[in-house]
Amino acid sequence: MTQEARELSYAIAIREAMGLAMEADPTVFLMGEDVGVYGGAFQVSGDLIDRFGPERVIETPIAELGGAGLCVGAAMNGMKPIFEIQFSDFATLALDQIVNQAAKARFMLGGEVSVPLVVRMPAGSGTGAAAQHSQSLEAWFAHVPGLKVVQPSTPYEAKGMLLAALEDPDPVMVFEHKLLYKMVGEVPEGYYTVPLDKAKVVREGKDLTIVASSIMVHKALEAAEKLTEEGLDIEVIDLRIARPMDKQTIIESVKKTSRLMCVHEAVKTLGIGAEISAMICESEAFDYLDAPIVRLGGTENPIPYNPELEKASVPQVPGIIEAARDLAKGVR
């Protein structure tokens, strides 16, 4: 297949990845609520049901724990399940199977089994769906040895990381941001993978490093662009993978810029920014820091329904600009 680039939406890029994987490997299947004729709550599976039929695109009853467990068992028996949890908030119902079973099975069985399970979860706020449909819970999963946790920020990453996840022998949690589903971007045709262990410098700069994840990458880039007007040259890193974290890329950047800011949508306390900050403090980059590390994250509340409050609950471009300006200009 050619690797020619076209523009695709994030949702369709994911669908394309699933389709390619299912074509190539008969053990791949998609399971989840409303993934069939409905095409998925966010229209990600779309027409896969027409292409692969109900034996490979399986609509479950509303039963997240059971569905996850089914996928764990199928994975142990040689299949490669893609389990879609309709909103990542509902992973709270499936955590026993993900954390106690999938993540630990290989270890508990002394390496006798692998669980090649991919869990896809729409996450994040911005749709007015309030507190039980808007959380960003990736930090929970990143706290769990045995899991890999990825957060694609573009259609390109969405496709390539999902294909990589499907090649991976271990359980991979894919957090897809709902507001990105409609984002359009270049996506090569055919099969390619984006490795699951590398962050990506998406904008080079020398004054300040922003490590952002998921949708915040775009907000950070926008802020960085605006700040060029003020003469600031900001480096932006797309974290891409929350576990295992690519420490080296961040360390190198901080050694260059001497200033670090982390931006994520999850609640600030114990969000991934905490780990990045602590990790940098432990690393050789600590000595290069010219200012304290700054974290921007969600405010300490559930996501509210009111749209203005909702926006105020997660970092936005003006806030990033302000924080970056303060950080870049203030010298300690």
Added chain:
Amino acid sequence: MTQEARELSYAIAIREAMGLAMEADPTVFLMGEDVGVYGGAFQVSGDLIDRFGPERVIETPIAELGGAGLCVGAAMNGMKPIFEIQFSDFATLALDQIVNQAAKARFMLGGEVSVPLVVRMPAGSGTGAAAQHSQSLEAWFAHVPGLKVVQPSTPYEAKGMLLAALEDPDPVMVFEHKLLYKMVGEVPEGYYTVPLDKAKVVREGKDLTIVASSIMVHKALEAAEKLTEEGLDIEVIDLRIARPMDKQTIIESVKKTSRLMCVHEAVKTLGIGAEISAMICESEAFDYLDAPIVRLGGTENPIPYNPELEKASVPQVPGIIEAARDLAKGVR
């Protein structure tokens, strides 16, 4: 009642707290698996069933999600439930009720309801119970606005913090360390509370601050004691509450000692040490740091069954000594 001190075990101190609360307030009840005639998996409820009968000490079927939900509903309807989850690992099954319901109900309903739920969970490793019965998951809960998360480290705290939790109008998660249940210590008679917003300096020192939680407080104290032989004067803080974190006590200490180490049993990545480290970096204490902040936490694996591997998976006294020595002596 007199406030005379006696020696009690951690388990019995908890039982005493439950008994006092149940005597004082008819809306308090204890619910959980095997909390009745069996006396609880760790013999914490003990004879409460004899004292208060099966209407207030309620054995549930094995159904953590349902049990948690029942307690949420009872709390909304004016009761004060103590829900015992037999091992904190099984909270994975109850998280929807804890995180999506209990933690958010007040917020989602605009302050119209409170959920005065106390969840008690035996946590931690050291009993040879392997990967699904040994986790330390408090960081997950500390990431959730709406919850309070406490980790009593002594019989005194166990009783006083549980009584405080039962006075609290909001959901409080109490992580009890299994290996502490038999620990004996001074416990005043009668009713007293330990406030749920203050860490505690358990040993004063000037060379280095160790912030430890739960059982690690004792290991840190032991390490500190040993290091006096080497002329080191170590301050040890018992974090006590993972959410809301008492930042001020830690900041003050770091301003004094200029060196910080965090020790917890949970997996290091995204354990509470990450938050402490990041918080200090953001605080005025950053400028006082003479060395990078060090974190000691669980290794990046599930808890293994083999006892030597199990021990190697969480911080132990020799490791704390070594890390503290390095940190205290190395100057950057």
Added chain:
Amino acid sequence: MARNGHAADKGEVAANVPFVFQHYSRDELLDVLYKMYVIRRFEEGAENSYMRGLIHGTMHLSIGQEAVATGAIMTLQENDQIMSNHRGHGHCVAFGADVNRMFAEFFGKVTGYCKGRGGSMHIADFKSGNLGANGIVGGGIPIAVGAAFAVKSKKEEKVVLCFFGDGANNEGAFHEAVNMAALWKLPIVFLCENNGYGLSVSVARASSVPNISDRAKGYGIPGVTVDGNCVSDVAEAVSEAVERARSGEGPSIVECKTYRHRGHSKSDRNRYRTKEEIDDWIKNRDPIDRFEMELKQHGFGSDEVFEELRQRASATIDGAIEFAKNSESPSIADVSQYVYTEQAQ
């Protein structure tokens, strides 16, 4: 209102007179009809406001299911409680909520039931005993059982009526909660509003039994299935279950077969249902049409009476939308308010 009124004395009546006509007065039944109108107008008003961009987020309309909410709730007594779910506007209205505050909530205003923090999926009227909608399918079921547990603990006389969908019965939460309620004979009624689909998945493709009430056999409790578009059938089955619950005999499952006229939520293209099926339910099986007809048959109303009630309902909803529009938005500075209970120092 029927909910707060008393059922008419049982007298000697012909066996074929439907339950509600035996037990409720004309005024009470017209009030039920009025509530059905209000629900219908409410949902239409919400839909319209949504389409005009005045309401954001998502919402689940109960148009076509009005007989379940009203028929079930009319059997309750003053202090009884309900647990609603994501498709809860009708429950809320039937239970007597103030539609002004409901609309204000949808508009995200401080005058809303949740002060703009909850929206449609978390609408509640806690103080009156509506324990609230829930964004988690099945999530309310254990909570409702817990509410019933508290009722029993406190030796109160209340009953909790717990609404859930046909899709929800496949969640583990349902199983765990129903088992405990049955085991401990708690004062609760499990009311399954079976509208044929859980989002896009039909009952036949989601549940291994033809009727959700069949699940009752696995718990050793009564289970019945009734026509959910018939106010009287709903009320009859629910009142029996409520009586059972109140007298300490424990829970029942009452399954009400109904249909939602609209899509699941805003973004539904209805690819999983045929146009014929939808049209049939709208044209031939509308619960409001049916109840009007029955009222007429029993001489309890006329087109004029109905029209007047309809007008009143419309005016109420128009007023509610105005109220909502004119209410204040919450202040952004208060974004983290209500996370914890404010405690006196």
Added chain:
Amino acid sequence: MARNGHAADKGEVAANVPFVFQHYSRDELLDVLYKMYVIRRFEEGAENSYMRGLIHGTMHLSIGQEAVATGAIMTLQENDQIMSNHRGHGHCVAFGADVNRMFAEFFGKVTGYCKGRGGSMHIADFKSGNLGANGIVGGGIPIAVGAAFAVKSKKEEKVVLCFFGDGANNEGAFHEAVNMAALWKLPIVFLCENNGYGLSVSVARASSVPNISDRAKGYGIPGVTVDGNCVSDVAEAVSEAVERARSGEGPSIVECKTYRHRGHSKSDRNRYRTKEEIDDWIKNRDPIDRFEMELKQHGFGSDEVFEELRQRASATIDGAIEFAKNSESPSIADVSQYVYTEQAQ
């Protein structure tokens, strides 16, 4: 071994001859008895090693339940799979595991099935088709259904036999998994080992139905209850369910009523059971005594034959304990091994 052998041809036999004596040869049945002995000795050996401090952690002994594991597993064919649970030693042995590697696991040695990482609660013999024990009550049930899903997807002939306890049936995982298995007619048999208690809570205090097999009605699948201390009754019910599963008709629940002679785990003071009850089961209803008697009645064995098998079982277990003792412990440096699959670079 019976599991790998073929059932004897059905011939003309008297109707009152128990199932296994109609369908299995003398050698096969003596092998079943032998396995029961091995399980019993295994558990005694484990208990003893535990008491002597050679094994740490916790374990759940199946003494008294040997007829369930052996009677159920003898009906399986070569490639069939089982899902075990926390009380899984007997399942593992009956399925043909190497007791040396089992003991080595309990001793935390690298020669153990889990290389010392899992211990009793995670003992598995994955490559042979024992998908493993589980520390989460009910946790294995959806996994077993998933295994059966894979079997069906790949159009294999296998059946999955899923063991779970009476306590586990109250978990939501049970409900969700059984519903899906029933809905999709997956090749699985749900075998409830009802030993009367989930830890300290009796079935009557935990489940709202008298028999766990009653739950089957709520899923529209067959449910039977048999004497779990009778090898033949277990084998008969399970083989019917296995046949049904294999022929594509879907799952069943087979409930086997049995009893554990020991406490729930190491630390159980048995306050929830009377001494009389325990003694009755030990003295009058021991599954091994009973099977011995039946074998004798059918002329398939004698005290001498049994004694020889017992000796052999004891020797096997003694050897296993020696093997375990003499095996190496894992290296501490490898503490984080097996978290992720090692991938060729």
